[in-house]
Amino acid sequence: MVDKDDFQCDFENKWCPGCGNFGILNAMKQALADLEMPPEKVLIVSGIGQAAKTPHFLKCNFFHGLHGRALPVATGAKTANRDLNILVNMGDGDCYGEGGNHFISAIRRNIDVTLLVHDNRIYGLTKGQASPTSERGFVTRLQPHGPRSDPMNPAALALSQGAGFVARGYVGNREHLTGLIKQGIEYSGFALIDIMQVCVSFNRVNTYEWYAERVYDANRAGHDENDFRAAMNLVFEDKEKIPTGLIYRKQTVPFSDRLGRPGPDALLREKYNPDKVQNLIDSA
Amino acid sequence: MGIDVTVKIGGQAGQGIQTVGELLAAACHESGLYLHGINDFESRIRGGHSFMQLRISDSPVQAPDHRVHLLVALNERTLDTHRSELAAGGLVLLDSESERSDTSVLCVPVTKLARDAGGAIMANTVAAGACLALLGAPAESIKAVLKAQFLDKSESVLENNLKAAKSGAKAVEGIQFDRAFKWPESRPAGKLLTGARMLALGALAADCRFAGFYPMSPATGIMANLAEFEDRLPLVVEQAEDEIAAVNMAIGASFAGVRAMTATSGGGFALMTEGLGLAGITETPLVVINSQRPGPATGLPTRTAQGDLRFVLHAAQDEFPRFVFAPDSLDSAFEIMIRSFDLADRYQVPVIVLTDQYFNDSIAITQKPLEAPSAIERFVVDDADMDDSGEYRRFAVTESGVSPRALPCEGRALVMVSGNEHQEDGHISEKVSDRIGQMNKRHRKLSGMEKQIRPPRADNPDSSVLLAGWGSTAGAIRESAELLRAEGIDAGAVCFTDIWPFPAKETAALLDKCSRFYMVEQNFSAQLGWLIAERTGRKFHQAIVKYDGRPFFPDEIARRVKAFEEGANG
Numbered sequence: 009m010v011d012k013d014d015f016q017c018d019f020e021n022k023w024c025p026g027c028g029n030f031g032i033l034n035a036m037k038q039a040l041a042d043l044e045m046p047p048e049k050v051l052i053v054s055g056i057g058q059a060a061k062t063p064h065f066l067k068c069n070f071f072h073g074l075h076g077r078a079l080p081v082a083t084g085a086k087t088a089n090r091d092l093n094i095l096v097n098m099g100d101g102d103c104y105g106e107g108g109n110h111f112i113s114a115i116r117r118n119i120d121v122t123l124l125v126h127d128n129r130i131y132g133l134t135k136g137q138a139s140p141t142s143e144r145g146f147v148t149r150l151q152p153h154g155p156r157s158d159p160m161n162p163a164a165l166a167l168s169q170g171a172g173f174v175a176r177g178y179v180g181n182r183e184h185l186t187g188l189i190k191q192g193i194e195y196s197g198f199a200l201i202d203i204m205q206v207c208v209s210f211n212r213v214n215t216y217e218w219y220a221e222r223v224y225d226a227n228r229a230g231h232d233e234n235d236f237r238a239a240m241n242l243v244f245e246d247k248e249k250i251p252t253g254l255i256y257r258k259q260t261v262p263f264s265d266r267l268g269r270p271g272p273d274a275l276l277r278e279k280y281n282p283d284k285v286q287n288l289i290d291s292a
Numbered sequence: 293m294g295i296d297v298t299v300k301i302g303g304q305a306g307q308g309i310q311t312v313g314e315l316l317a318a319a320c321h322e323s324g325l326y327l328h329g330i331n332d333f334e335s336r337i338r339g340g341h342s343f344m345q346l347r348i349s350d351s352p353v354q355a356p357d358h359r360v361h362l363l364v365a366l367n368e369r370t371l372d373t374h375r376s377e378l379a380a381g382g383l384v385l386l387d388s389e390s391e392r393s394d395t396s397v398l399c400v401p402v403t404k405l406a407r408d409a410g411g412a413i414m415a416n417t418v419a420a421g422a423c424l425a426l427l428g429a430p431a432e433s434i435k436a437v438l439k440a441q442f443l444d445k446s447e448s449v450l451e452n453n454l455k456a457a458k459s460g461a462k463a464v465e466g467i468q469f470d471r472a473f474k475w476p477e478s479r480p481a482g483k484l485l486t487g488a489r490m491l492a493l494g495a496l497a498a499d500c501r502f503a504g505f506y507p508m509s510p511a512t513g514i515m516a517n518l519a520e521f522e523d524r525l526p527l528v529v530e531q532a533e534d535e536i537a538a539v540n541m542a543i544g545a546s547f548a549g550v551r552a553m554t555a556t557s558g559g560g561f562a563l564m565t566e567g568l569g570l571a572g573i574t575e576t577p578l579v580v581i582n583s584q585r586p587g588p589a590t591g592l593p594t595r596t597a598q599g600d601l602r603f604v605l606h607a608a609q610d611e612f613p614r615f616v617f618a619p620d621s622l623d624s625a626f627e628i629m630i631r632s633f634d635l636a637d638r639y640q641v642p643v644i645v646l647t648d649q650y651f652n653d654s655i656a657i658t659q660k661p662l663e664a665p666s667a668i669e670r671f672v673v674d675d676a677d678m679d680d681s682g683e684y685r686r687f688a689v690t691e692s693g694v695s696p697r698a699l700p701c702e703g704r705a706l707v708m709v710s711g712n713e714h715q716e717d718g719h720i721s722e723k724v725s726d727r728i729g730q731m732n733k734r735h736r737k738l739s740g741m742e743k744q745i746r747p748p749r750a751d752n753p754d755s756s757v758l759l760a761g762w763g764s765t766a767g768a769i770r771e772s773a774e775l776l777r778a779e780g781i782d783a784g785a786v787c788f789t790d791i792w793p794f795p796a797k798e799t800a801a802l803l804d805k806c807s808r809f810y811m812v813e814q815n816f817s818a819q820l821g822w823l824i825a826e827r828t829g830r831k832f833h834q835a836i837v838k839y840d841g842r843p844f845f846p847d848e849i850a851r852r853v854k855a856f857e858e859g860a861n862g
Contacts, residue, residue, distance in 0.1 A: 019719045051700045053544070056711075064710070064719050069700035071547055072710040072720075073540065074570050080504075080537040084544025084552065085700070087528050088502055092548065092701055113533040267528055276549045276699075278526035280499045285664040288521060289493050292483075 012041040015066040022061060028205035029058060031179035032126055033065055036095070038182075039189035045093060052095045053082040055107060057133045059099035059126035059205075076106025079114040082121045083263070089276040090264040093193065094121040101131050104140040104160050111162075115169040115198055120262040122192040125162065128205040129214050136210035146213060163243040163255055166200045167236070172260035173199035174239065176252045178223045179206060180216055188254065197260040204250065219250070226251035233257045295325065295350040297471045298357045299423060302343035302374055303366030305336055308416040312364060313344035315420035317484060317655055318437040319429060320348050324478025328353040328767070330843055331653040335509070335593040341369055348427075350476065352659055354621060354767025358845040361471040362426060364419055366402070381470035385422060387415070398467060405459045410452035417453045421460025428472035431461065482658035483622075487651040487764075488513030490622045490658075491555070491581060494629025496521055497664040500579070501550035503529045504541035509593050510649035511555040511583040526550075535560035539567030539580065546576050547709065549672065549699040551633050555581035558600050559589065561607065568642055569608030574709045575687070575695070575734070577636035577643075579629075584648040586841045595841025596650035598763060598814035601823070604644045605792055613639070613737045616792035618646040618763030620749070623660045624789055625651075630665060635744055637671045639737050640697060646791075648814070650843040651764035675703035685716040689729050693736030738793055745790045747798035752777070752784030758802075758809040759853065760832070762788040762820050765844050769812050772849035779850075781857055788820065800828040808833035810856070812849055815839055 015037040023029050040050060047067035054060035056075035063070030073081045078096050086094055103111055103125045114123070129146070131137040138148050138155035141162065145154040166174045173195040177185040185203065192199035204223065206216055231253065232238055239256035269275070301312045313329055320327050326349045333342035347357050359379035365371040365386045378384065378396070386392075387402035400422055406414040417438070424434050434457045442450045485493075491514045495503070505515045519529040532538035538554045545552040556564060561582045571578040582604055586597040604616055615635055619625035625647070632643040673696040675681040684705035688695045695716075700707040708718030713730060715721040748760070751770050755777075761769045766787035776783035786802055786809070788795075803809055803824070811821035811832045818835035825831045836852045838844055 022720075048704050048706060049701055061720070063708075067706065069707045070709065070718075071544070071574070071700070072712065073543070073574075074566055074711055077536060077540040077567070077570075080532065080540035081544035081547070083530075083537075084502060084504065084541035084546070085548035086544075087530065087541070088545040088548035088550040088552070089699075089701070109533050110537055113537065268523065269526070269528070275501050275526050275528060275545075278501075280668045282664050282666050285496055285499070285525070288524060289497060289662050289664055292485075292489070292493055 010041045010044050010046050012037045015040065015047055015068070017065060017067045019064055021065050023058060024209045026208040027058070028128060028179040028207065029062065029126060031182055031185065032124060032203055032205065033062060035182055035185040035189055036124070037066055038186045039193065042186070042190055043193060049093055050095065051085065051092050052097060053078045053085065054097040055099070055102040057099035057102045059097050060102060062097040076102055077110065078102070079107060079110040079119070079123070083114065083117065083119045086119055086121060086264065087267070087275065089274045091274050095193070096121050096123045098123065098125055099132070100125060100127040100129060100141045101139045104162055112165070112169055115166055115171045117263045118172065118197045118260050120197055120264055122189065122199045123201065124189065125200070125202045126205045127162070127202050128207040128211055130207050130211040132207050132210055161243060162200070162202045164240070167239055167243065167256055171200055171256070172197045172258045174256045175199070175201045175254045176204065177201050178204040178219060178252050180219055180223070181252070184225065184252065191254060195257070197262040204252070222248065222250040223252055224249060225253050226255070227253040295348060295473045296357065297361045297427065297473065298345060298347045298359060299362040299364065300343055300345045300360045300374060300377070301364040301366070301419070302341065302370030304338070305333060305340050305342050306338040307366050309342055309344050309366065311416040312419045312423070313346050315416065315434070315437055315441070316346055316423055318440065319424055319433040321480050321484040321657060322436055323429070323433060324476045324481055325350060326352050326481055326657050327655070328356060329655040330356050330650065332842070333594050341373060343370065343374070352657070354656065355771050355846050356843060358847045362423060362469070364423060366415070366419065371397070383426070383469055385419070385426070387419070398464065400460070400463045402460070405463060406456055409456035409459055414453055414456040417456040418460035421457030422464045425461035425464050426467060426469040426472060429475050433475070483662065484655060484657055485622060486513065486653060486655050487622065487625060487647060488653065489517045490625045491629060491645070491647065491652070492517035493662060494626040495553060496525065497626065497662070498630045498633035499551055499668045500553050500633060501526050501528065502542060502545035502552040504532045504538035504552070504554050505529070506532050506535045506538050506556065506560060508557045508560045510585060510652045511557050511560070511581060513652055514555045514581060514583070535563040536567060539564040540570070542578055543567060543571050543574070543576050546578055547574070547700065549702070551577070551637070553579040553581065555583065557583050557585050558587045558591070558603065561600065561604070565607040569610070569612065570711045571642040572608060572612030572614065573711055573713070575640035577640055579632045579636055579643045579645065581645045581647060583652050584646060586839065592841040594649065596648045596814060596843055597839065597841060598648060598765065598819070599816070599839065600646065601762070601791070601815070601819040604646060612734055613641050613741060614792065615641065615643040615741065616646060617643065618789055618791055619651065620763055620766035620787050620789050622656050622658050626662050628789065634669070635741070637669070639694060639741055641737065641741070646763055648764050672697050672699055674698060675705055678705060681705040686718045687714060687716045687730060687733070689716060689733050691736070692740055693733045694740070695733070742793045745793055745795045747795045748786045748788040748802065750784065750786050750802055753786070753802055754805060755784035756782045756807040757853070757857065758784050758786050758806040759812050759849065760786040760809050760820070760824070761812040762791060765812060765814060768844040768846045768849060771846035772853065775846055775850040776853060779854065781854065783853070791820070794823065794827045796827040799824060800830060803828065803830045810853055811835045812844070813837050814844065
């Protein structure tokens with residue numbers, strides 16, 4: 009029996025009071041407890057940013073690496089040991105900006121990890137610049153007229169690249185988010201959960217109130233997550249409403265099953281066989 | 293000196309120059325001869341001009357010779373470009389249907405003969421047959437080689453090629469070639485391999501299980517060779533979306549517990565540098581091969597250089613311990629790969645192996661047996677090794693600087709790792725005590741690492757003049773010292789394979805015995821020379837540098853040293 013409190017960690021939390029990240033952290037703990045996954049069976053890989061600090065604030069194994077590069081690290085780790093349960097925490101700048109190419113490639117590899125993108129449409133750690141998901145006209149000190157680029161559509165990009173699990177959550181709806189994280193972890197293959205998160209310090213536009221007026225549960229509204237066309241239509245819906253929930257799910261072959269390796273054992277667990285290696289070298 | 297013959301085969305890319313060279317090399321290898329072959333090509337798939345230069349000998353050879361004895365010109369351009377390299381008594385074999393008045397040019401209708409045998413594609417086989425006949429090889433030698441070459445092709449392919457080889461030999465029947473020699477009937481002296489293949493075999497022997505890479509000349513060959521073994525060993529070779537991903541994947545795999553590597557050239561290494569630092573601060577074992585080519589930026593993609601030494605010594609911001617090795621031969625490449633993976637694990641540091649296009653693409657014959665280690669020690673701990681796994685601290689401060697390394701999710705001990713500066717348990721810390729404690733801990737590893745470093749190999753170390761260099765140029769440097777000795781100059785050679793941590797004491801002791809030493813390097817500024825100056829206070833007399841992208845010839849080094857020596861003494 010795993011309890012949410014088992015993840016309690018006494019390392020000082022460094023987020024701002026009221027940060028949307030707390031909601032994600034709590035939902036993660038609840039999801040892991042519900043799935044009976046104890047801290048020692050969880051590996052969290054993260055990039056750089058406020059989101060990427062997440063693993064420091066719950067008990068788990070973690071690798072807190074470089075800005076944008078969490079997915080390649082997770083890919084290497086999962087390839088070495090397919091038994092690992094890997095969650096990846098990244099921010100919108102981390103994942104969609106600095107790590108954009110890795111995001112696309114992780115989808116194509118279908119690496120079996122659950123990616124939680126703390127998407128608050130702003131750079132928090134560097135104190136308030138526009139991010140890849142900021143809207144045009146979103147004024148910051150660095151972008152006095154707003155960003156010149158149009159915002160990215162992560163869910164649409166993921167769908168277009170063949171992602172088998174695409175979800176959108178909202179920190180203001182904790183239980184719903186917990187459910188999505190659970191489904192993401194249970195999914196065999198790459199699972200994207202793009203989480204509408206609130207930055208109370210720097211984003212004065214996309215606030216709790218702003219989201220409350222727009223967010224709705226698409227699945228409850230009748231969206232069929234098995235229907236690719238419907239999913240595509242959903243993620244291109246009018247921006248005045250923000251559909252959340254499980255946007256799309258299909259069965260896929262995860263990367264670990266694409267390696268063509270003879271045995272089912274994790275790479276890590278195979279024994280070194282000096283005679284075999286010697287034979288291969290001798291006949292090379 | 294016994295047999296020492298150089299054959300140069302030149303033509304357009306796509307004409308199969310390498311095939312001719314490989315057939316010749318295989319025939320020499322089979323009969324117990326030694327050889328060394330360089331590949332020279334442009335950054336294009338078809339056309340242009342490329343050549344392979346094969347030096348054949350009855351004793352080990354580690355460098356190309358500047359004199360060409362047999363020039364196989366598959367086109368006119370080869371004749372024009374390389375004619376001046378012909379040694380006295382040298383011969384040109386030109387693919388031509390018309391005769392020439394010039395007696396040193398032997399016209400053989402190579403392409404026509406191939407067509408007659410069944411297809412122009414076999415021109416390589418015709419040329420190889422002709423070359424071997426000119427060199428006095430027994431007729432059977434090409435047969436065995438062709439059989440091995442076309443093992444998995446249909447019977448008729450082999451038949452046609454045998455016919456082609458025979459017609460090549462027949463075309464030069466009765467031609468007296470001064471450099472023909474009596475072929476030994478020994479067993480192969482060692483394995484015939486390229487440097488790239490040897491690096492891959494070294495990685496296999498070291499139990500490397502993950503390799504992330506992004507294609508880049510001249511490193512791609514290493515990964516292509518490694519991928520060949522994917523189905524037979526616990527090994528995954530993954531082509532990444534870029535070099536940044538490649539190095540981070542290798543770090544992830546290593547963190548999870550398998551030995552991991554990546555290979556690239558200077559430009560790719562530049563992209564990997566932040567990852568290198570990540571391996572440094574997270575103390576994740578990592579092996580990175582940088583196969584150098586001239587830069588900066590794209591530079592000369594298919595040429596050779598030793599311009600990245602300073603770069604790899606300092607790559608990534610701030611400081612952390614690392615090893616830098618540069619193999620000086622096939623045998624040393626195999627050994628260095630095994631050592632690199634072992635030392636990366638033992639000290640939890642990144643290891644950089646510096647090779648170059650000349651080393652990767654050249655073929656030669658091994659001189660030592662290639663032995664896979666009987667066991668692989670991983671230097672990892674698990675719960676059973678701990679008093680209280682709940683209290684495990686990945687970056688515990690220790691006297692040696694090496695902290696016990698557990699693997700994630702392999703026990704109750706939580707493995708927490710951060711690229712931020714951290715406290716002992718792996719959590720981020722900005723405390724002065726943690727910063728100083730972790731920096732000091734990481735750098736304390738250096739005293740253990742220094743003990744693993746082997747001093748440079750010295751040949752005739754008591755000579756008054758020493759020629760010093762590093763990595764792949766060792767063969768040419770040693771031979772040039774021999775050439776100088778034959779001309780009455782008291783010269784020796786000092787060649788480094790282990791470069792960082794720098795073996796300062798041993799180097800100073802070696803250099804103190806000579807009157808002066810020269811640096812021989814394939815870069816602009818004599819990078820190792822200045823490193824020696826910095827670490828030992830000993831300054832080189834002159835630098836023999838070459839940065840045109842082409843490998844050193846022993847004679848070229850000897851001539852340049854001699855010119856300085858004559859200046860110094862006269």
